[in-house]
Amino acid sequence: MIELQKNMARILAVDVGAGTQDILYFNPAKEPENNLKLVLPSETQLLARRISMSRGDVLLTGETMGGGPVVMAIMEALKKGRRVVMTERSARTVRDDLAEVREEGIEVVTEEEAEGLGLPRFETRDLDLDFLFTVAEKAGEGEPDFIGVAVQDHGFESGKSDRAFRFERIREVIERGSTLEDFLFERPPEYYTRMNAVVRQVKRRFGGGVAVIDSKFAAIAGALHGVDERPCLCVDVGNGHTMVALVDDEIEGVLEHHTHALSKEKLIRYIKRFADGRVSNEEVFNDNGHGCYIKNAPGLKNIKRIFATGPNRRILADTELRAEPANPFGDVMMTGPVGIVDLALKKFY
Structure with a gap:
């Protein structure tokens, strides 16, 4: 369990989901329950609403952000015959492969070309830092010392299934012996386009430390906050994906599937067999999930x-x-944000 000492850093932790962004301003001088907490619609929800309420053609510029609602709003605009233009980084919100973006009927342009179009402009981003800093200031807090952000990022390699690629990268980290801190990046690998977009955006506005992590691992870390017993099994049942993780001193196994494909009974069967070491990567992938890797299975009992x-x-x-x-x-x-805080304090302070 992390000792919340008063000389530790103030951390702004944001867990960006498809529906909400869950925000914690961790001030070590306060009792944990008294820290500033916010649950707001995610930026993809807000931007989708603005696009849907607008009329005429659309120009999107900015960074790669989470898709979901905003991509659906873009596709709906295209169906209505509206022109949709996106800069290259912004367009990766729709697909990492820009050829596939163009196939949808979206025009992809450079930043310079976008300047001369004269179209209504919308910014793609996962964070509104100006707003968050304003809220913190009005709540009596200054700028944080560190910002940690959780997003879901499949990663991208041309010609490879995003499901397979995502899980291959997760497996690589676990195979070499890892703790949850190893999934918290100051400098994400280049293939994590969304994570890198978050780091770029934060650094343009903020001079302190910044790190990013996949939302699933932030949730696993938060679920284990204050828990000393090991081994534990953590299940994050999200709107899009479900992750099951075996955690001892190191991460001993991970299974990831699509939530919509899992009934209660099916998920329980997976969990029991996973804990006993009886689920293969091929089984989960062929079931339209992401995959499974078990390094050591302690057994459910x-x-x-x-x-x-x-x-x-x-x-x-x-x-x-x-x-x-x-x-x-x-x-x-606050499971995701607390996970970010715990991992940042362990890794950087």
Whole structure:
């Protein structure tokens, strides 16, 4: 358990999801429950709404951001015969492969070309830092010392399945012996286009430390906040993806699937077999999931505690697994942000 000492850094932690952005301003001088917390619509939700409410042609500039709602709004605009133009980084919000973006009917231009178009402009970004800093100031907080952000990033390699590529990169980290801190990047690998976009955006506005992490690993870390028992099994049941992780002193295994493909019964079967080391990568991938890698399986009977988090965590309520709802800092919505804070304090302070 991390000791929340008063000489530690103030950290702004933002977990960016498809529906909400969950925000924690961690001030070590305060009791954890008294820290500033916000749950707001995610930037992809807000931008999708602005595009849908607008009329005429659309120009999108800025950074690569989370897709989902904003991509649906763009596609709806195209169906209505509206012209959609995007700069290259912005266009990777739709697809990392720009040829595929153009195939959708979207015009992809350079920043210089965008300047002369005279079209209504919308900015793609995962964070509104000016707004967050204003809120912090009005709440009596100054600028933080460190910003940590969680986003989901499949990674990209031309010609390769994003499902396969994402899980290959996760497996590489776990195979060499890793803790959750190893998934927190100051300098993300180039193939993580969205993570790199977040780092660029933050550094343009902020001179302190910055790091990014995949949302799933932030949630796993947050679920384990203050938990000393090992091994534990953590299940993050998100809107899009579900991750199951075995955590001892190191990460001992990960399984990731699409939530919509998992009934309660199917998920429980996967979890039990995963803990016993009886799920293969091929099985999960062929079931339209991302994959599975098990380094060491302690067996379900040896798991000390099981935690459930994520917006669909209730799927594991009142089951034979006896999963506990994760609520670090007394708030189920802060699992990701608290995970970011814990990992940043361990790795950088």
